[in-house]
Amino acid sequence: MAAEWDSAVRRLLLQAEAEAFLVAEADCLDGRDFEAWLAMLTDDVKIWMPIVRNAESGGPVAETTAENFDANWFDEGIETLRQRVKQLATGVHWAEQPPSRTTRMVSNVRLIDIISRDGAATADDPFGDIAALAVRCRFLTYRNRNEDEQDFFIGKRNDTLCRADGGWRLARREVFLDQSVLLAKNLSIFF
């Protein structure tokens, strides 16, 4: 009984850890602290946002474009993300100058999987035995820029958070935007 209780509590703690990470990340991006955001990513991070098609259910064409193969909205790693941050810092990236105002809401956070590794929970790192968390959530990102431009980016996300140096880092993100025709003129913000 005690063991079951411990494992349930531990699961709750991990759920809270995952939520806290996602919320802190959203705060970082909404606060335009892009360097701090980059530090929340692993060096081999991958962010993939497929294009969605109106496809017949059960038909021959997949509803989303393929990672690593097709054209997508995004399919990129740390190098490109660093270039994006560098571009934002130039001050002459007109798509974000003046900067967009963004508010990222993250909800429906579910801990899908806990991936263990050889190692032990210690006083230094109570989650030292965990390699990664697979987390699923919904996002609602509101963007407003210039005077009357506004976009709602709404969809689902699958995130993988790695345990590293006593903290969590984003190692992989799949972003499923609920639009086939993108209704925003550009994607100059992070997802």
Add this chain to the structure above:
Amino acid sequence: MSLNRDFDALVDADNGVISRELFVDRDLYELELDRVFARSWLLVGHAGRIPAPDDFFVSRMGNDSVILTQSRQGEIMVFLNSCPHRGMRVCRFDQGNAALFTCPYHGWSFSTNRERVEVPGQLIGVPRSEEGYSGQLDRVRWGLKRCPNVVNYKGSIWANWDPDAPPLEDYLGDMRRYLDVALDGRDGSPGGSQLLGGVQKWRIRCNWKTVAENFAGDLYHEVSHQSANLAEIGLAKGKGRRDALPLRHAIGFPGLGHGGLAFPPTTEPPLNLSPDYGDAEINAYYAEIHGRKVQNLAGKAHVNLVVGTIFPNMSFHANQPRSLAIVHPISPTEVEMWRMYLVDRDTPARVQDMLRRYYLRYSGPGGMTEADDMENWTQVTLASQGAIGRRQPFNYQLGLGKEAPVDGLAGGVASGSYSEGNARIFYRRWKDLMAAPGPFEAEGDARHGG
């Protein structure tokens, strides 16, 4: 709608002065659909989207939805995607495979299979045909409306509604040689390109012409892309956003309306534009391609182009990045932009992946170059709608008077690297078409109830 606008006053190309009405006025927009789009060759897609019989790809021509499909007999066809019965959008999937197009509303079905119908698109199934129509419904008359002119040019599919349309080759003129740079292989092999999967589609609140003329050869707006240069997104590490290129020229085709940032024909060996990719395998691949290109083009006049527009609304990038774009009109102040990406056939997986990732960080709404273009286009549109603002003409005088014929290019005119010459050519063509009634305007009266 007033059909008697003073187009000479709207477009004074000789003096490089063009009215902002072209970019905001609803009547002009409605007229463009009849007089420009209904008689121009429009890019509707790519053969790579419909490789097998019965494959279909839903596209647009002007503000109409159309179905691009390959029949059982291997014929490529384009149909209006609106049911002849009562207008339902017949095909509601972006892409797929269907032996019959069955309308979801009352169930009429249409076939392209010549083994089953006399005329492709003919009505083949009508629920309650005997009971409701005494079996008398004319199945040819009430078939899907078929576009009379469809051409597969090196994989790119073009269509034109006008029964009197000139052949595509005449319409393109020598701009075709520049289009070839995108559609041929990088080694110069004819039609050696293929499409990556996925079409980027997105909405921009601007007039379609703003986009088309931008790609027709506006090198002057390079300042817009300073941040992409500083972020060093190019394939050659630490070298701006694109492969280093010699200074290109605005080359356009008066009378046709096309133009691009391009190089004149030459019989010299082609320049090797490949940067150091920082990867021995990829460098070796490009060296080999270049060797083949030198062989393939030896002694022949050849051209090169970075970016261009084929009048009215198709634009393309021919090197790196390399893509086909269509800017569909949605309203006077809104477009739906489509972008599809090209690579050589048989590109090694590593090279293809490098290119794909580069295209996505350069182009499209998530591209670090194109994102800044869209800010320009939307703000131009917004700032040209005021009562005072819309009465101030645009200045297109850059490079005015520098136009000179290009040796070896039928009808081609160059006007320097920093020039609005191609925009002047574009708007002259626009004016010519707008001043003459469109092919369906007589039917257009009936459209409003006679």
